[in-house]
Amino acid sequence: MADTDTATEEAEEAPATDEAREALLAELQERLGDAIIDSLIKPGDELWVRVSTEGWAEIADVLRHAMNFLYFDFVSAIDWMPSPFGREMDAEVDLVLAAAAGEAEEPEAPGEMEQGYAGGDTRFQVFGRVLDVTDLRGLIIKADVPESLEVPTWITSYPGAVWHEREVHEMYGISFAGNPDMRNLYLPGDFEGYPLRKDFPLLARRVKPWPGIVDVEGMPGDGDEEGVGDASATDESEAAQ
Amino acid sequence: MTATAGSEREQLAYIAAKAADSRVNVELETEGMTLNIGPQHPATHGTLRIVAKLDGEQVISADPVMGYMHRGYEKLTEVRTYPQVTTLINRIDWLGSFANEVPFILAAEKLMEVEAPPRAVWIRTILFEMSRIANNLLGLGDMAAQLGAVTPVFYAFRDREYVLNQVEAVTGGRFHPNFDRIGGLKDDIPAGWIASTKDSMIKMRQAADELESLVFGNEIFTTRTRGIGIIPAEVALEYGMSGSNLRGSGVDWDLRRDSPWGLAYDQADWKVWTHPDGDSYSRAWVRLQEMREGTYIVDQLLDSLPSGPVMAKVPRIIKVPEGEAWVETENPLGAMGYYIVSKGDLVPFRVKIRSASFNNIAIVPWVLKGVYVPDIISILASLYFILGDIDR
Amino acid sequence: MISSLSTVLSPVLAVEIPYWGQTSLRVLGGLVAILLPAGGLVYVYLFKMMSFMQSRLGPMEAGPYGSLQLLAEVGKFLQKEDIVPAKADRLVFLGAPFVVLISTFLLLLAVPFGPDAWFVDLDTGVYFAMAVSSVSVIGILMAGWGSSSKYSLLGGIRAAGQLVAYELPMILAVLGVVIQAGTLNMNEIVFAQANGEIFGFGGIGNPYILTQFVGFAVFLIAIQAELTQPPFDMPVAESELVAGYMTEYSGLRFLLFFIGEFATAGVFSAIAAVLFLGGWYVPFLEPEHNLYNVLGPLVLMAKIFGVAGLIFWFRFTYPRFREDQLQRLAWKFLIPIALVNIVITGVLKVVF
Numbered sequence: 004m005a006d007t008d009t010a011t012e013e014a015e016e017a018p019a020t021d022e023a024r025e026a027l028l029a030e031l032q033e034r035l036g037d038a039i040i041d042s043l044i045k046p047g048d049e050l051w052v053r054v055s056t057e058g059w060a061e062i063a064d065v066l067r068h069a070m071n072f073l074y075f076d077f078v079s080a081i082d083w084m085p086s087p088f089g090r091e092m093d094a095e096v097d098l099v100l101a102a103a104a105g106e107a108e109e110p111e112a113p114g115e116m117e118q119g120y121a122g123g124d125t126r127f128q129v130f131g132r133v134l135d136v137t138d139l140r141g142l143i144i145k146a147d148v149p150e151s152l153e154v155p156t157w158i159t160s161y162p163g164a165v166w167h168e169r170e171v172h173e174m175y176g177i178s179f180a181g182n183p184d185m186r187n188l189y190l191p192g193d194f195e196g197y198p199l200r201k202d203f204p205l206l207a208r209r210v211k212p213w214p215g216i217v218d219v220e221g222m223p224g225d226g227d228e229e230g231v232g233d234a235s236a237t238d239e240s241e242a243a244q
Numbered sequence: 245m246t247a248t249a250g251s252e253r254e255q256l257a258y259i260a261a262k263a264a265d266s267r268v269n270v271e272l273e274t275e276g277m278t279l280n281i282g283p284q285h286p287a288t289h290g291t292l293r294i295v296a297k298l299d300g301e302q303v304i305s306a307d308p309v310m311g312y313m314h315r316g317y318e319k320l321t322e323v324r325t326y327p328q329v330t331t332l333i334n335r336i337d338w339l340g341s342f343a344n345e346v347p348f349i350l351a352a353e354k355l356m357e358v359e360a361p362p363r364a365v366w367i368r369t370i371l372f373e374m375s376r377i378a379n380n381l382l383g384l385g386d387m388a389a390q391l392g393a394v395t396p397v398f399y400a401f402r403d404r405e406y407v408l409n410q411v412e413a414v415t416g417g418r419f420h421p422n423f424d425r426i427g428g429l430k431d432d433i434p435a436g437w438i439a440s441t442k443d444s445m446i447k448m449r450q451a452a453d454e455l456e457s458l459v460f461g462n463e464i465f466t467t468r469t470r471g472i473g474i475i476p477a478e479v480a481l482e483y484g485m486s487g488s489n490l491r492g493s494g495v496d497w498d499l500r501r502d503s504p505w506g507l508a509y510d511q512a513d514w515k516v517w518t519h520p521d522g523d524s525y526s527r528a529w530v531r532l533q534e535m536r537e538g539t540y541i542v543d544q545l546l547d548s549l550p551s552g553p554v555m556a557k558v559p560r561i562i563k564v565p566e567g568e569a570w571v572e573t574e575n576p577l578g579a580m581g582y583y584i585v586s587k588g589d590l591v592p593f594r595v596k597i598r599s600a601s602f603n604n605i606a607i608v609p610w611v612l613k614g615v616y617v618p619d620i621i622s623i624l625a626s627l628y629f630i631l632g633d634i635d636r
Numbered sequence: 637m638i639s640s641l642s643t644v645l646s647p648v649l650a651v652e653i654p655y656w657g658q659t660s661l662r663v664l665g666g667l668v669a670i671l672l673p674a675g676g677l678v679y680v681y682l683f684k685m686m687s688f689m690q691s692r693l694g695p696m697e698a699g700p701y702g703s704l705q706l707l708a709e710v711g712k713f714l715q716k717e718d719i720v721p722a723k724a725d726r727l728v729f730l731g732a733p734f735v736v737l738i739s740t741f742l743l744l745l746a747v748p749f750g751p752d753a754w755f756v757d758l759d760t761g762v763y764f765a766m767a768v769s770s771v772s773v774i775g776i777l778m779a780g781w782g783s784s785s786k787y788s789l790l791g792g793i794r795a796a797g798q799l800v801a802y803e804l805p806m807i808l809a810v811l812g813v814v815i816q817a818g819t820l821n822m823n824e825i826v827f828a829q830a831n832g833e834i835f836g837f838g839g840i841g842n843p844y845i846l847t848q849f850v851g852f853a854v855f856l857i858a859i860q861a862e863l864t865q866p867p868f869d870m871p872v873a874e875s876e877l878v879a880g881y882m883t884e885y886s887g888l889r890f891l892l893f894f895i896g897e898f899a900t901a902g903v904f905s906a907i908a909a910v911l912f913l914g915g916w917y918v919p920f921l922e923p924e925h926n927l928y929n930v931l932g933p934l935v936l937m938a939k940i941f942g943v944a945g946l947i948f949w950f951r952f953t954y955p956r957f958r959e960d961q962l963q964r965l966a967w968k969f970l971i972p973i974a975l976v977n978i979v980i981t982g983v984l985k986v987v988f
Contacts (some may be wrong), residue, residue: 393866
């Protein structure tokens with residue numbers, strides 16, 4: 004975890020269990036009951052809590068008004084669907100277009116959808132973070148987004164969420180029930196599509212193939228060290244090919 | 245859009261007091277006017293646009309319109325390898341570029357469970373703090389310029405060079421160093437750098453003193469900023485303001501002290517400055533104090549700089565293991581965080597960039613209600629945003 | 637009174653100058669008297685002093701030390717297209733810069749350059765100057781309204797409010813001088829200063845800055861506001877209103893506003909020099925001396941640059957007030973001080 008020299012206390016305090024976060028989680032479970040579906044604690048790092056869609060506004064309300072989590076950090080969303088365009092990094096030609104023309108193989112089929120920490124059932128998830136700046140506690144809250152692509156808003160608890168929700172709305176198409184201002188924040192008003200969804204092609208890459216990784220070949224003089232790494236890197240040699 | 249009951253009352257009282265000044269207008273039932281401030285306007289240093297509805301010179305409502313500089317970094321990061329991403333995110337807050345790289349690199353290191361060697365951590369912290377010094381200095385000079393004093397901004401630009409020269413000596417780039425690497429730094433510092441940096445820190449302290457007497461000692465500056473744009477702590481918190489702006493509202497929260505993960509801030513003896521007023525003046529004042537405090541941090545870290553390598557052993561091709569990581573650091577403009585979701589690939593699966601100015605500027609509709617047109621400028625200048633940091 | 641220039645020039649040229657010649661000479665003299673200080677102020681203060689104060693060099697390429705930069709700028713502006721916004725009130729928009737410039741020329745009429753050198757010798761010179769200085773307000777309002785731009789409108793309205801508010805302290809500040817000199821004629825005010833005595837010591841005359849220093853300070857602040865220069869530059873506040881009432885102007889008309897601003901600074905400095913610094917008079921040279929016909933304008937020029945130096949020093953140093961703060965300063969601070977100054981002057985005048 005932390006550098007032993009820089010954050011000694013932090014490192015000592017990072018055992019397998021994390022009492023402060025356990026306590027926070029227990030308190031949340033007590034207050035919210037079934038609304039908390041899943042959770043994950045990385046000791047000394049972070050607490051992830053996944054709530055039900057209905058619980059998304061409730062947990063914000065509880066944290067803000069009952070538990071002194073006054074600080075609003077951010078709200079965002081994530082699209083868990085693997086990109087249908089394959090790993091565009093490696094493509095020296097546009098694989099999708101080239102395959103259609105019969106000049107190249109189809110891009111490798113995207114893998115299964117796989118949600119991250121604290122699990123999930125839907126393609127989209129919203130997540131956000133709030134903080135208690137007096138006791139220095141914080142947590143990341145996640146919630147599944149149902150088919151209707153509508154979740155409750157946070158602005159009743161945290162007015163600062165309004166722009167974040169607008170951004171999520173235009174980037175993912177997820178709307179927030181109760182937020183009166185759902186205009187586009189960055190994009191032109193007549194923009195079609197939701198840019199941060201995985202099935203939204205990055206046009207810059209479509210029209211002009213990316214050179215990909217250009218310097219995989221060994222640099223002069225360091226050929227001996229090629230691929231030498233420490234234990235944490237398990238499969239760099241495959242990637243180097 | 246409503247704050248809690250208490251602060252709403254405060255705000256209403258403030259508006260009422262302001263409205264009393266222009267009672268004549270109210271009685272005449274004058275027609276409102278919509279004023280577009282920006283996107284091409286000398287005061288918005290970038291392309292922020294504020295649609296202000298005015299009654300005379302009083303603002304009825306102000307609605308910022310962004311996106312003129314939206315570059316889609318969150319999408320672009322998804323097709324770039326981790327080392328390539330740092331080049332990109334350098335351009336978020338272009339006045340404190342090195343500070344942009346650090347939280348991203350730290351988050352990636354967290355996922356990879358790599359530790360940078362102590363020397364790298366120290367140099368990282370020093371460069372991080374130097375970008376804060378340069379950034380705050382320019383912010384203050386710019387604020388003076390927005391308030392009509394033409395001269396301090398030139399001093400700010402001149403003195404900032406002392407820091408930028410030092411940054412350039414290490415990284416090769418004045419603005420966009422792209423120097424931070426997963427597992428350490430690209431290079432060690434050059435010979436003689438420690439002494440010259442200490443010299444430049446002395447110059448920065450002189451610059452801070454000069455700016456203090458030139459700007460903060462000026463009665464007109466005081467009358468223009470004291471009691472203007474008051475943001476109570478409670479409101480600042482729930483809008484997610486951070487950095488000097490939050491501490492200018494009296495909230496004692498600094499990630500450098502409270503979450504020094506991966507940086508060497510706990511190795512120096514320094515103070516977190518706050519100001520209880522929450523007005524334009526206090527925000528600028530905190531910014532000045534933090535700039536000066538930053539020079540002391542740099543001095544101390546230079547004294548205790550450990551020896552050793554600056555790069556840990558990391559694989560040549562960086563593949564980040566599957567997982568999620570969130571790292572937030574106290575950047576010059578405020579708290580900046582990266583939420584990285586990795587699928588064990590060469591490229592990140594999703595990067596959420598939480599930039600400071602985006603949250604800092606979200607308060608604009610709230611705080612500009614009821615002020616006069618000149619105060620729009622002084623409040624925006626005191627909030628000190630960078631357009632790249634808003635639009636990303 | 638006959639024209640000053642003809643009196644000066646007739647003996648030199650040994651010819652009677654016809655009326656049309658006199659008129660042409662007056663126009664020429666007026667242009668020189670306006671443009672020479674204006675160009676000088678732009679170069680010395682805007683280009684050079686401001687640059688040095690801001691630790692930079694300023695223009696260096698055009699001519700020695702960039703001294704011809706202004707000519708290059710004029711050439712640039714003359715080449716630019718004279719754009720009139722589509723929805724502008726065309727006549728009003730086009731006429732506004734000239735109205736502002738006319739105000740400057742009218743102001744100049746009352747200023748004496750030497751014991752025999754003036755354009756018109758007005759017995760009510762001070763009164764005339766104060767009156768015509770308000771003409772520029774009309775031009776600025778015309779520019780603000782005619783541009784059909786919101787920034788221009790705000791700037792024009794701000795300017796109108798500000799200029800009207802600062803007429804009063806300016807007049808009140810001058811009244812002290814008028815009481816002390818006992819005349820409204822500017823040239824006679826200079827003579828009064830030249831022949832005056834301070835506590836029986838008449839060696840350096842009695843420049844009224846010594847006895848009327850409060851009036852001088854108020855007058856300086858007021859002309860700073862009249863010139864819409866920082867800290868009172870809200871009408872053209874660059875960071876708020878882009879360029880205020882000048883926003884929509886380009887080419888020649890912008891140049892007229894620009895030159896007009898500095899020309900007015902020069903003329904107001906001249907008035908301040910005449911009223912408070914002894915005008916064309918230098919100590920130890922009696923005012924009836926013939927040398928003043930040559931020396932007078934030069935002395936006045938030096939004093940203009942002195943006063944303008946103060947004005948521009950403030951301009952480059954201070955941030956800007958807000959309009960309500962500016963009005964507060966005028967009504968609650970400057971006007972009472974000026975009134976007290978008048979009362980004290982009047983009492984002392986009667987006593988001594």
